[in-house]
Amino acid sequence: MPDILDVPTGRRPTAQPETHTGRFLIISVVAALGGFLFGFDTSVINGTVGALQTQFAASSWVLGLAVSSALIGSAIGAFSAGHIADRYGRTRTMIIASGLFIISALGSGLAFSLWDLSIWRLVGGLGVGAASVVAPAYIAEIAPAHLRGRLASLQQLAIVVGIFMALLGDFAIARAAGSASNPGWFGITAWRWMFFSGLPPAILYGLGALFIPESPRYLVAKGREQEALKVLRDIEGDTAPSKVVEIRRSVRSDHTPHLADLKGGRFGLLPIVWIGIVLAMLQQFVGINVIFYYSSVLWQAVGFSEHDSLLITVITSVTNILTTLVAIAFVDKIGRKPLLIIGSLGMALTLGLMAYLFGTAPVDPSGKPVLQGAAGTTALIAANLYVVFFGFSWGPVVWVLLGEMFPNRIRALALSIAAMAQWMANFLVSATFPSLQAIGLGWAYGLYAAAAVFSLFFAVRFIKETKGRELESM
CATH class of the missing domain: 1.20.1250.20 (MFS general substrate transporter like domains)
Structure with a gap:
C-alpha cells in the first residue's frame, strides 16, 4: 500500500x-x-x-x-x-x-x-x-x-x-x-x-x-526552480509544479534574509521569533544537562561509588535514546503540543520531588546531602523518570518545532537565533550549577522545577500545533 x-x-x-x-x-x-x-x-x-x-x-x-x-x-x-x-x-x-x-x-x-x-x-x-x-x-x-x-x-x-x-x-x-x-x-x-x-x-x-539533494525551499528562493521541481517530484509527485508556485509565494527570491527581517512587534522581534527563542531556552532551563554533566553528585549522594555512578550515567543516556524512539513513533500521531504538555507535567512533578528530597535531606560534615533508605531510592527513580519525560517531549520536539514553525523566508535565520539562545542557556545552566549546589541541591532542582512549570504554561498558551501542516502555511 x-x-x-x-x-x-x-x-x-x-x-x-x-x-x-x-x-x-x-x-x-x-x-x-x-x-x-x-x-x-x-x-x-x-x-x-x-x-x-x-x-x-x-x-x-x-x-x-x-x-x-x-x-x-x-x-x-x-x-x-x-x-x-x-x-x-x-x-x-x-x-x-x-x-x-x-x-x-x-x-x-x-x-x-x-x-x-x-x-x-x-x-x-x-x-x-x-x-x-x-x-x-x-x-x-x-x-x-x-x-x-x-x-x-x-x-x-x-x-x-x-x-x-x-x-x-x-x-x-x-x-x-x-x-x-x-x-x-x-x-x-x-x-x-x-x-x-x-x-x-x-x-x-x-x-x-x-x-x-539541496532543500527545494532554498532552491526556489534562489530562483533555481527547475532544480527545485526535480527534488519536489520525489516529495509531491504530480503536484510538484503547484508546490513550486506555493513556495514562490512564501519566499522572496531576490532577497537574502537579514536580521532586519526578524524585527517587528512590541518587543523588537516578530512574535514567532520570540516563541522560538523561549522554546529553545526552556529546553535547557529545565536542567537536563545538569543530569548528564553533574550526575555523579546525585548518585554519590544516594550512596553509589564513583565507578557505579559512571555506569548509571551511561544507563541514563541509553534511557534517553529509548525515550527519543518513543517520540519518533508518536510525534506525527499525537502531535507536538500534547507531547510538550505531557513532558512538562512529568518534569515538574519529578523535579519538584527531587527538590523536596534534597532540600530536606540531612547533610554530612562536608555539607553534602545524604539520602538514605527510601529517600535515596525515590530520588534515583525520580531522576530517571525525569529523563524519560524529557526524552519523549522537550528533547526531540523542540528541534522538530524549530525546524518547521518559522515562515519559509526567515526559517534558517530565525532558527539560528533560537539555537544561539539555546546554547547560551546551556552555558548559563552548566556554569551556575556548581554555585547553586553550594547553596543547596534543593534550591537547584527547585529552580529547574519552576522552569518546568513555566514550560507547561508556555506550551499551553503559545505553542500552535504543526502536525501535518505544510511549511508554506506556517
Whole structure:
C-alpha cells in the first residue's frame, strides 16, 4: 500500500511510491549526522579531563575554559549558520560544518597545551552550532508533511546516540590503555585517541552531504526552480509544479534574509521569533544537562561509588535514546503540543520531588546531602523518570518545532537565533550549577522545577500545533 501525502491544503492527496519513505529516511539520517557530531563533540572531552589536568598541570579555571570553549563556539556557530545556509545552501553548510569537526578532532588530538586545545574545541563548537541549525531546517524542508515530525526527531536521536557513543568510546579507549593518561595504540596517549575518534563520523558527514539533494525551499528562493521541481517530484509527485508556485509565494527570491527581517512587534522581534527563542531556552532551563554533566553528585549522594555512578550515567543516556524512539513513533500521531504538555507535567512533578528530597535531606560534615533508605531510592527513580519525560517531549520536539514553525523566508535565520539562545542557556545552566549546589541541591532542582512549570504554561498558551501542516502555511 503506498504512502499518502495527506495534508490540509484542500487539494487531492497524491500517492507516493513506497520507496520514497526509505529515500527520505536515508537523506534525513545523513543530515542528522550533524546531530550525532553535536552530541559526540560536546561529550567526548568528559573522558579526557583528568588526563588533561595531569599532563598540562592545569589550574581549574584554565581546564574549565578548555571544556566550555565548545559551548561558546556553538553559540557563535549557531548565530552564523542561518546566514550561511541562506546564502550558500543547506548542504554546503553541512560540508563546512564537517570541515570544522575534522579540524577540531585533529587539532584537539595533537594539542600541545590547554590554550591551543581551547581553540580547537572552539572550532568544533562552531561546527556543532552550525549543525544544530542546518539539520532541523533541512529535514523540515525536505520531508513530506506526514513524515516530517518523525524524520526531524532523528536530530535529537542522533544527538543522544552521539553522547552515548562518546562516553562508551572514552570508556573503551581508557580501559584498553589502562588509563586515559597511558600510551595507547602506536604509543599515542589514550586521551588523544579519544579526540581522534571523532574523525570517521566527521568525514562521513561531509561525504554524505555531497550526495543528498539541496532543500527545494532554498532552491526556489534562489530562483533555481527547475532544480527545485526535480527534488519536489520525489516529495509531491504530480503536484510538484503547484508546490513550486506555493513556495514562490512564501519566499522572496531576490532577497537574502537579514536580521532586519526578524524585527517587528512590541518587543523588537516578530512574535514567532520570540516563541522560538523561549522554546529553545526552556529546553535547557529545565536542567537536563545538569543530569548528564553533574550526575555523579546525585548518585554519590544516594550512596553509589564513583565507578557505579559512571555506569548509571551511561544507563541514563541509553534511557534517553529509548525515550527519543518513543517520540519518533508518536510525534506525527499525537502531535507536538500534547507531547510538550505531557513532558512538562512529568518534569515538574519529578523535579519538584527531587527538590523536596534534597532540600530536606540531612547533610554530612562536608555539607553534602545524604539520602538514605527510601529517600535515596525515590530520588534515583525520580531522576530517571525525569529523563524519560524529557526524552519523549522537550528533547526531540523542540528541534522538530524549530525546524518547521518559522515562515519559509526567515526559517534558517530565525532558527539560528533560537539555537544561539539555546546554547547560551546551556552555558548559563552548566556554569551556575556548581554555585547553586553550594547553596543547596534543593534550591537547584527547585529552580529547574519552576522552569518546568513555566514550560507547561508556555506550551499551553503559545505553542500552535504543526502536525501535518505544510511549511508554506506556517
